[in-house]
Amino acid sequence: MPNPFQASGSWLRGNLHTHTTNSDGPLGPQETVDTYAALGYDFLALTDHDRFTVPDDLHQHDLTLLPAVELARAGDGPSVHVHVVALGIEEVPQTDAEATWEAAIADYAAQAEVCFIAHPFWSLLEGSRLLSLEGVAGLEVYNRTCEGQSGRGTSESQWDELLRQDRPCWGFAVDDCHQLLDHGYGWISVRSEERSVEALLAAVECGSFYASTGPELRDLRLTDDGVRVESSPCVQAALLGARPGAGRTTWYREDLTRPFEEVTLPIPTREAWLRVEVIDERGRKAWSNPFRLEELEAQ
Ligand SMILES: [Zn+2]
Ligand SMILES: [Zn+2]
Numbered sequence: 001m002p003n004p005f006q007a008s009g010s011w012l013r014g015n016l017h018t019h020t021t022n023s024d025g026p027l028g029p030q031e032t033v034d035t036y037a038a039l040g041y042d043f044l045a046l047t048d049h050d051r052f053t054v055p056d057d058l059h060q061h062d063l064t065l066l067p068a069v070e071l072a073r074a075g076d077g078p079s080v081h082v083h084v085v086a087l088g089i090e091e092v093p094q095t096d097a098e099a100t101w102e103a104a105i106a107d108y109a110a111q112a113e114v115c116f117i118a119h120p121f122w123s124l125l126e127g128s129r130l131l132s133l134e135g136v137a138g139l140e141v142y143n144r145t146c147e148g149q150s151g152r153g154t155s156e157s158q159w160d161e162l163l164r165q166d167r168p169c170w171g172f173a174v175d176d177c178h179q180l181l182d183h184g185y186g187w188i189s190v191r192s193e194e195r196s197v198e199a200l201l202a203a204v205e206c207g208s209f210y211a212s213t214g215p216e217l218r219d220l221r222l223t224d225d226g227v228r229v230e231s232s233p234c235v236q237a238a239l240l241g242a243r244p245g246a247g248r249t250t251w252y253r254e255d256l257t258r259p260f261e262e263v264t265l266p267i268p269t270r271e272a273w274l275r276v277e278v279i280d281e282r283g284r285k286a287w288s289n290p291f292r293l294e295e296l297e298a299q
Contacts, residue, residue, distance in 0.1 A: 003296065012189065015188075017118060018046050019177050024178060025048070027183075036183065037063050042063065054067075071093070084115055087114040088201045109135030114205045118140050127157070148182065149178070156287075173186035173187055190203045215234055218232070222296040225264045226266040227274070230262045234278040250263055
């Protein structure tokens, strides 16, 4: 992946999973766009359930609206019900009703520019069930509505399960928006040269972003002592490797004055995907996308 912290361009903030009254969201499409424009967002995807909400019908302010839809597919048993967010799609894709859920999702992914799994923890989907999915770029590591409704908003375990199996996978934070109190709590910050739909989708597809519910990630860099992380003021940081027990945190570090804006974490493993998390004083979190050490070494 291109390291977004070393890439040219600027940081653009947006939410890629949002319902309106065209499905089961709390605000009409225009009110939803107005709300995110007032929050200072740069881009937004309206993802009504199995219904395409047309961006061109709306006053977009300075937001870039990405054409999108959320698709649901029942699985092979009562416990499997898979939702995916499909971006860069201008109609609801049709699939074979007799196809397996894995084949249907691969079909959705093939018809979208970017496709990711929504709320795996809420769906109680094990990461191992997602391994075979073709064309899927990532999963939601955080979903505000799922956290608010059922306490199942964070899907780090499913994410690491995929990374442990060497399956590259980006992590998205989103609002989803089924309640009035859901707007503006989970987003991604994308490093992009431009605000166009095409540039944003290309940057998202290649993982040039990080996810957050509050903190800003400012830099990730390899030094002689480990991975140096710069962020907005945080009280904890972690460098996690996709191997059992492979992780380093600042939890026991007495040399740090908290909150800190810069910290170097020793490398827990050289063989697997690594990712960084930081937590601020309010318990809000940011997640880098996974990277290989050699990708940082090359920069
Ligand atoms: Zn959903
Ligand atoms: Zn949704």
